[in-house]
Amino acid sequence: MKYGIALFPSKKVQDFANSYRKRYDSHYSLIPPHLTLKSTFEASDEEISTIVKELRKIAADTEPIPLKITKFSSFYPVNNVIYLKVEPNETLKKLHKQFYSGIFTDKPEYAFVPHITIGQSLSDAEHSDIYGQLKMQKVYFEETVDRFHLLYQLDNGSWTVYETFLVGKEQE
Template sequence: MIKRSICIFPFFENIDKLELWREKYDPLYGKIAPHVTLVFPFESELSSKMIGSHVSNALKEIKPFELEFSGFSVENDSFLFIDVERGYDTIVQLHNRLYTGILKQFLRKDLPFKPHLTIGRFVSDHACEEAFQVVSEENLTFQTAVTEVVVEVIEEDESSTVECRIRL
C-alpha cells in the first residue's frame, strides 16, 4: 500500500515569513513544503499511472488561476491556518473533481473541506491560541499563480516525495 495525497505547492515571493512560522509551529516543517491539500492522505495500491491519468482527466478543463492567502484561523483548537482569500471556489472545484472515479472511495466525509495552508499543529489549545495571536499581528498577504497539481507519496517518516505533476 502506498500513502499519497494530492496538493498544490504554491510559491510565494515572501515565503520566508511563512517558513519561519512553519519552522516554529509545524512539526511537518522540513518534511513537506507549504501546501494546499486537495485530496487528504489515503492508502491504496493504485499505480502511479492510474492516479496520474485520473488527476489529468479530472482537471482537464481547469486553467491556471491566482491564489491569495490572508487572514488566519484556528481549527479544532490545534491547527493554525492561513486562509484562502482568492481562488477559494476553484480549490473547492478541484477537490470535488478529484474525489470522483477511482478516488471517490477515499472521500473523507468526517473532515469538512476548507481550503487553507497549515502554519502550525499543536498539542494544546493554549499553545495554538498563543501562536494565533503572534501571527495575527502581521498583516501579510501571500499570492501565487497555480499552474500545476502534485501527487505526493507520504513516506514512513511523513516526508513528501513528488510522484507526478499535472499541469493545468
C-alpha cells in the same frame, strides 16, 4: 503506499509560511508549505497508474488556480492548528470535489477549508498565545498556480512528489 494531492504556492509564500512553520509546525521537515486538495489515501501500484491517468484528465480540464491568502486563522476548538487562510474560489472547490468523486470513492474527513498550515501539535496554551499574536498581523498574497502534485509518503514520514500535473495543458 500512502498518497496525497496538493499544490505548492510560490517561493515567496513558502518562505513566509516557513518563517513560522520552523517554530510552530511539527511537520516542518516532512513537507514544504502546501494546500492539500486531497488528504492521505492508500493505493497500490496498479491503482496509482489509473489515478495518474485520471489526474492528467482533470489537469487538462482545469484553469490556472488563483490563490488569495488573506489572514492567519485557526481550526480551534476542533484542533490546535494555525494556518494561512486561502480564500475559497470555484477552481479550488471544483478540484477538491473531483478528487472525491469518480474513481476516488473515499469521502473527505472534514469540510474543505483551503489553507496552508503554519502551526500544529500545539498545546492549548501555546495555541492561544501564538494565535493571539498572529491574528493581529496583516497578511496578503495573491498569485496564480499552474500545477498540482501527486505526492507519496516515504518510510521516514516525509512526502515527495510522485508526479506533477500542469493545469490547462494536455499532458503527454
